[in-house]
Amino acid sequence: PPVGAGAETIAAIATPAGRGGIGVVRIAGPHAQAIAKAVLGTVPEARHATLGGFLAADGAVIDRGLALFFPAPHSYTGDDVLELQGHGGPVVMQMLLRRCVDLGARIAHPGEFTQRAFLNERIDLAQAESVADLIDASSAEAARSAARSLDGEFSRRVNALVGAVVDLRMHVEACIDFPEEEIDPEDIEAQRRKLAAARAQWKALLAEARQGAVLREGLTVVLIGRPNVGKSSLLNRLAGEDLAIVTPIAGTTRDHVRATISLEGVPIHLIDTAGLREGGDEVERIGIARTWSAVEKAGAAIFITDASDAPHSDEDAIVARLPADMPLVRARNKIDLAGGVSGSAPIGRGIGLSLSAKTGAGVDLLRDWLLQTAGWQPHGEGLFMARERHLVELEAAGRYLAEAGNESQVFELFAENLRLAQQALGRITGEVTADDLLGEIFSRFCIGK
Numbered sequence: 534p535p536v537g538a539g540a541e542t543i544a545a546i547a548t549p550a551g552r553g554g555i556g557v558v559r560i561a562g563p564h565a566q567a568i569a570k571a572v573l574g575t576v577p578e579a580r581h582a583t584l585g586g587f588l589a590a591d592g593a594v595i596d597r598g599l600a601l602f603f604p605a606p607h608s609y610t611g612d613d614v615l616e617l618q619g620h621g622g623p624v625v626m627q628m629l630l631r632r633c634v635d636l637g638a639r640i641a642h643p644g645e646f647t648q649r650a651f652l653n654e655r656i657d658l659a660q661a662e663s664v665a666d667l668i669d670a671s672s673a674e675a676a677r678s679a680a681r682s683l684d685g686e687f688s689r690r691v692n693a694l695v696g697a698v699v700d701l702r703m704h705v706e707a708c709i710d711f712p713e714e715e716i717d718p719e720d721i722e723a724q725r726r727k728l729a730a731a732r733a734q735w736k737a738l739l740a741e742a743r744q745g746a747v748l749r750e751g752l753t754v755v756l757i758g759r760p761n762v763g764k765s766s767l768l769n770r771l772a773g774e775d776l777a778i779v780t781p782i783a784g785t786t787r788d789h790v791r792a793t794i795s796l797e798g799v800p801i802h803l804i805d806t807a808g809l810r811e812g813g814d815e816v817e818r819i820g821i822a823r824t825w826s827a828v829e830k831a832g833a834a835i836f837i838t839d840a841s842d843a844p845h846s847d848e849d850a851i852v853a854r855l856p857a858d859m860p861l862v863r864a865r866n867k868i869d870l871a872g873g874v875s876g877s878a879p880i881g882r883g884i885g886l887s888l889s890a891k892t893g894a895g896v897d898l899l900r901d902w903l904l905q906t907a908g909w910q911p912h913g914e915g916l917f918m919a920r921e922r923h924l925v926e927l928e929a930a931g932r933y934l935a936e937a938g939n940e941s942q943v944f945e946l947f948a949e950n951l952r953l954a955q956q957a958l959g960r961i962t963g964e965v966t967a968d969d970l971l972g973e974i975f976s977r978f979c980i981g982k
């Protein structure tokens with residue numbers, strides 16, 4: 534589309550609300566030049582920092598600062614962009630923004646600058662999403678991987694797979710109109726090889742995207758077990774502070790206490806729960822019901838038992854009630870009382886760890902398990918940021934590629950599944966998008982980005 538054509542001019546304060554050394558008002562669209570002329574007296578030289586006064590309608594100076602002008606199409610959004618860098622006070626920034634609005638700009642919606650960059654094809658959708666991920670990054674590792682996605686690393690990988698699928702699709706579609714006996718068996722063999730290669734490529738991409746997604750979304754882990762086994766103590770030990778109330782009276786944790794810890798930059802959301810046991814009063818029963826609903830939403834569980842206590846008959850029933858595919862660690866706590874040593878061993882479902890929340894012995898083994906369960910790999914240099922949305926589309930593409938293999942005898946179905954796989958991948962980069970999806974993605978941005 535012609536860059537900026539017919540578009541409105543948008544403006545926003547791009548720096549955080551409040552006071553700061555510098556505040557930036559950003560303007561994008563066809564009125565940017567006219568606004569520059571009115572506010573600065575002249576349109577600044579392209580891409581040069583120009584110092585000057587920012588003028589009100591009556592000629593009074595609102596502020597003095599730097600102006601930067603980026604003519605279309607070589608700007609962030611692809612339209613004419615003007616940045617006014619003034620002093621970061623809320624009143625002066627508001628006055629400057631107000632002046633731009635009086636000159637024909639409209640206040641930008643959250644994410645609208647980046648949305649324009651996408652619509653003007655400056656960046657693709659996965660890159661646009663990584664802008665928000667970079668801003669929201671909760672760790673250095675997450676920031677690095679978001680920067681790699683912004684740079685286009687993830688999109689290049691997705692596009693390479695799309696290329697492989699399109700190439701195969703052309704081969705298969707070329708066969709559709711031929712009678713079977715005229716098709717060279719070597720052609721069929723080549724198609725099989727290409728499909729296998731595309732599926733291998735897909736598998737590697739999904740694995741890496743999952744790792745990237747964990748950096749962004751984190752892993753939610755519930756701590757469950759009978760009352761008094763040390764759930765809250767273990768949460769506190771992991772979190773390194775007294776977040777949950779620890780008492781020797783059974784049934785104290787009646788509501789969820791949450792703590793997000795960062796292991797190697799991976800957010801781990803820990804949820805303490807009410808002790809699971811039969812009986813108890815009404816409040817306790819409500820707590821137990823909540824525990825099970827917390828379990829359903831979690832990605833992994835730590836089941837805690839008291840090593841200094843005899844095994845309880847209901848423990849196996851608790852484990853049996855956990856979702857079958859949920860990663861599980863069985864932590865034997867209080868080994869300082871039981872006189873055992875810390876260590877790990879596989880037991881039945883999941884892995885068994887012996888530890889002490891009180892002394893901290895064996896807690897490192899639990900941290901290692903959490904990282905491993907989160908899909909973390911040391912030296913994950915090649916990571917790129919991925920979102921849940923990307924995983925959903927990648928998984929869909931994988932199903933279509935598998936189906937393509939099942940249907941490879943019938944060229945029409947083979948080709949159709951390849952087309953669907955291509956489409957799912959296209960939704961990641963925004964090659965194929967629905968408007969409501971765009972609205973959903975960009976509305977979560979901050980203003981001015």
Ligand code: GDP
Nearest residue numbers: 761762763764765766779780781867889890891
């Ligand atoms: P919860 O009901 O499962 O959350 O258990 P709490 O964390 O409230 O702990 C119950 C009691 O066990 C408290 O008195 C804790 O101090 C004690 N406790 C927890 N973990 C340990 C441990 O590893 N060793 C010892 N000796 N006591 C512990």
Ligand code: ZN
Nearest residue numbers: 764765785786
């Ligand atoms: Zn507790």
